Amino acid sequence: MTSLLGPFTPSPGTLPAVAAACAGALMALAAVAWLTPGFARPGHYFSVPIQPWLRATPEGRRILWVYRLKVAAHLLIALFLLTLPSSTAGAPIPWLAAVPAGLGWLLAGCFAAYRGARRQVLPHSVDPTSVEEAESARRGEAGLPGGWPLQVGPFAALAAAALYLRSRWAGLPQRFPIHWGLDGRPNGWANRNLAGVFGPLLIAAVVAGSMALFAILLQSRPPRVRSTGGPPAAERRFRRAVLRVLLAAEYLQVLVFIWVSLLPLAAATPRGTAGPPGIAPVMVLVLTFVVVVTIILARAGRGSAARPGDRAPESCWKAGVFYVNPDDPSIFVEKRIGIGYTLNFAHPLSWLIVGLSILAPLAVALWIVHAAS
Numbered sequence: 001m002t003s004l005l006g007p008f009t010p011s012p013g014t015l016p017a018v019a020a021a022c023a024g025a026l027m028a029l030a031a032v033a034w035l036t037p038g039f040a041r042p043g044h045y046f047s048v049p050i051q052p053w054l055r056a057t058p059e060g061r062r063i064l065w066v067y068r069l070k071v072a073a074h075l076l077i078a079l080f081l082l083t084l085p086s087s088t089a090g091a092p093i094p095w096l097a098a099v100p101a102g103l104g105w106l107l108a109g110c111f112a113a114y115r116g117a118r119r120q121v122l123p124h125s126v127d128p129t130s131v132e133e134a135e136s137a138r139r140g141e142a143g144l145p146g147g148w149p150l151q152v153g154p155f156a157a158l159a160a161a162a163l164y165l166r167s168r169w170a171g172l173p174q175r176f177p178i179h180w181g182l183d184g185r186p187n188g189w190a191n192r193n194l195a196g197v198f199g200p201l202l203i204a205a206v207v208a209g210s211m212a213l214f215a216i217l218l219q220s221r222p223p224r225v226r227s228t229g230g231p232p233a234a235e236r237r238f239r240r241a242v243l244r245v246l247l248a249a250e251y252l253q254v255l256v257f258i259w260v261s262l263l264p265l266a267a268a269t270p271r272g273t274a275g276p277p278g279i280a281p282v283m284v285l286v287l288t289f290v291v292v293v294t295i296i297l298a299r300a301g302r303g304s305a306a307r308p309g310d311r312a313p314e315s316c317w318k319a320g321v322f323y324v325n326p327d328d329p330s331i332f333v334e335k336r337i338g339i340g341y342t343l344n345f346a347h348p349l350s351w352l353i354v355g356l357s358i359l360a361p362l363a364v365a366l367w368i369v370h371a372a373s
Contacts, residue, residue, distance in 0.1 A: 022082050022102065023082060026079060026082070027075065029103075029110075030075040030078075030110070033071045033110040033113075033114075034068055034071050037064055037067065044336050045121050045124075046114065046120075046121045047118055047319075047321065047336040048118060048121040048125045048314075048336075049125055049126055050121065050125060050126060051124075054124055059124075064117070066116075067113050067116070067117040070109070070110075070112075070113035070116070071109075071113055074105060074109030074110060075106060077106075077109070078106040078109075081101045082098055082099070111319075118319075125314070143219070144216070144219055144243060145240065145243050145244045150247060151212065153251065154204075154250045154251055155205065155208065155209075157254055157258065158201050158208070158254060158258070161201055161262070165197055165198065165201075165261060165262075165265075168265060171265070172197065172265070173192065173264065174192050175191055175192070176189065176192070176196075176263070176264045177190075178196075190264075190368065190371075195367050195370075196264075196368065196371060197261070197264060198261070199364060199367065199368035199371075200257045200261040201258070202364050203257060204253060204254050204257035206356065206360045206364060207357065207361055208253065210353060210357035210360070211246050211250050211357070213353060213356060214353055214357075217332070217349065217353075218239065218243060218246075218341065219239075241297060242297065245293050248293070249289075249293075252289055297340060317336060321342075322342070322345060323343070323344050323345065324345045326346040328344055328346070329347075330344055331347050331349050332344065
């Protein structure tokens with residue numbers, strides 16, 4: 001895929017493109033941080049349970065705007081760090097240092113701003129009077145969306161792509177590009193071997209497997225509902241929406257990785273190494289998917305006043321983001337901030353999901369890099 005960072009030492013002609021790409025990524029992250037308080041669960045403000053009217057008070061508005069001013073300030077500092085490679089005289093700072101510095105500053109600054117706002121809200125926290133009840137899926141609603149035919153579809157597509165590549169093995173080049181800089185020149189290569197050809201498909205299979213495991217556990221062991229007195233139907237509808245989104249995300253990431261795995265066939269053509277593949281349509285597709293999914297889940301999550309509340313002690317929410325409660329048998333709990341569910345990191349199965357979704361794909365990627373060396 002095309003590098004957003006470009007080569008480690010970009011030519012002068014590519015500096016504007018590199019700077020624009022990095023600045024765009026930073027502004028997108030800052031926009032997410034700016035909007036994050038609006039995605040909090042009903043009855044929560046910066047991951048703290050509150051009375052609903054607190055947001056509209058002068059104190060509530062002040063906390064929000066101070067947080068957003070800090071986000072904007074950290075964005076400006078991060079953008080300034082990006083200008084150092086082209087503006088520093090004498091011994092310019094390399095892009096390899098400036099880009100991580102800008103990204104690190106923005107992420108750390110936004111997290112610190114969030115923590116600061118959370119500390120200001122904590123004195124206004126309340127102990128909900130909700131009644132805790134355990135919900136189990138109705139028999140009529142049992143099963144994953146689409147049934148097993150749709151659930152095995154991503155893995156069937158990966159198997160078909162692997163068989164197709166195997167049938168075209170003789171036509172694949174011995175060495176082919178898999179990474180390009182913004183100047184259009186290849187700067188990453190792979191070999192015609194098991195890792196180089198089938199590695200992307202294996203990564204997709206591992207990621208799809210972790211998402212399928214998440215869906216199976218979510219459907220078979222629904223989150224514990226802490227209801228405000230209303231029926232649990234709203235929670236079931238929201239969970240079904242999350243399961244459908246997981247399935248759609250499986251198909252999307254599988255299609256993207258199949259496209260990546262077929263790049264060696266393009267490289268086998270006479271002009272196959274002339275430039276990077278057309279990644280713009282793929283990026284537009286992914287961004288459109290993210291926007292649509294965010295809207296769907298936001299509407300599903302706010303579609304009923306009977307959404308679950310949260311009676312977990314504050315000590316169980318580390319920084320208001322990570323849920324760790326050994327006394328709660330649930331694997332999943334609804335996020336206090338954001339849309340969907342998070343894991344109970346005190347449950348052993350949570351670490352299995354984390355390992356499959358992060359460590360296993362990373363191990364496959366390192367295998368591919370090692371095989372190309």
